Amino acid sequence: MSEIVLNIDGKEVAASAGMTVLQAAQQADIHIPTLCHHEKLEAYGGCRLCIVEVEARGRKSYVVSCLYPVEPGIVVRTRSEKVDKIRKVLVEELMAHAPDAPELVRLAEEYGADRHRFDKETSFCVLCGLCVRYCDEVKHKNAVGFIENGAVREISFIPEIAAKECWSCQECFTLCPTSYAQAAYLLTEALAFPGRREAHSHAHAHATPEPERRVIPITPVAATA
Ligand code: SF4
Numbered sequence: 288m289s290e291i292v293l294n295i296d297g298k299e300v301a302a303s304a305g306m307t308v309l310q311a312a313q314q315a316d317i318h319i320p321t322l323c324h325h326e327k328l329e330a331y332g333g334c335r336l337c338i339v340e341v342e343a344r345g346r347k348s349y350v351v352s353c354l355y356p357v358e359p360g361i362v363v364r365t366r367s368e369k370v371d372k373i374r375k376v377l378v379e380e381l382m383a384h385a386p387d388a389p390e391l392v393r394l395a396e397e398y399g400a401d402r403h404r405f406d407k408e409t410s411f412c413v414l415c416g417l418c419v420r421y422c423d424e425v426k427h428k429n430a431v432g433f434i435e436n437g438a439v440r441e442i443s444f445i446p447e448i449a450a451k452e453c454w455s456c457q458e459c460f461t462l463c464p465t466s467y468a469q470a471a472y473l474l475t476e477a478l479a480f481p482g483r484r485e486a487h488s489h490a491h492a493h494a495t496p497e498p499e500r501r502v503i504p505i506t507p508v509a510a511t512a
């Protein structure tokens with residue numbers, strides 16, 4: 288594969304054709320914040336937090352680095368006054384949905400974001416799509432998907448599939464930046480197949496102990512005014 292040399296934050300970085308700016312930066316140990324990116328998944332471009340400044344052929348533009356392909360000679364700035372300002376507003380928008388999500392709280396501190404800037408719409412899901420895409424692209428189960436569009440878009444577990452597949456998986460819980468995937472699953476379980484947990488406990492009461500389930504504590508997400 289041909290080698291492409293670009294400049295990221297003043298450092299000459301070698302990348303392969305077909306790589307994205309984010310991948311080139313990560314390979315060179317240069318940090319760019321991401322929320323919807325996962326190395327096992329197709330790039331999504333949903334959260335836009337990975338935005339960077341790119342100077343190419345004398346023109347400056349602001350691009351989503353997880354989608355933008357490397358080009359020879361481009362100059363990338365992962366931090367600048369404008370990049371930081373854009374990220375600050377993005378974090379403020381996301382915090383209207385999930386004000387206490389740990390990663391957002393950390394980003395808010397870094398970029399000086401005001402968690403109260405936008406009216407609260409505490410859906411607790413930031414629509415990063417990690418749970419949906421992981422279940423589709425890695426697990427090939429499609430137990431969780433998006434429903435509705437626009438302001439009422441949300442994720443939902445499909446009870447028929449979730450009852451069979453999720454108990455032994457739950458891998459999306461640890462990917463979710465807000466803990467909402469776990470909460471949505473537990474709600475689905477309680478409403479659609481409430482006996483599943485008791486049946487499982489009963490069946491395994493005298494059986495060989497199995498590894499502890501990876502249920503992680505749900506981050507308190509108080510609906511602050
Ligand atoms: S539930 Fe979590 S992982 Fe799934 S889309 Fe919402 S924030 Fe992302």
Ligand code: FES
Binds near residue numbers: 336
């Ligand atoms: S990480 Fe690039 S848009 Fe989310």
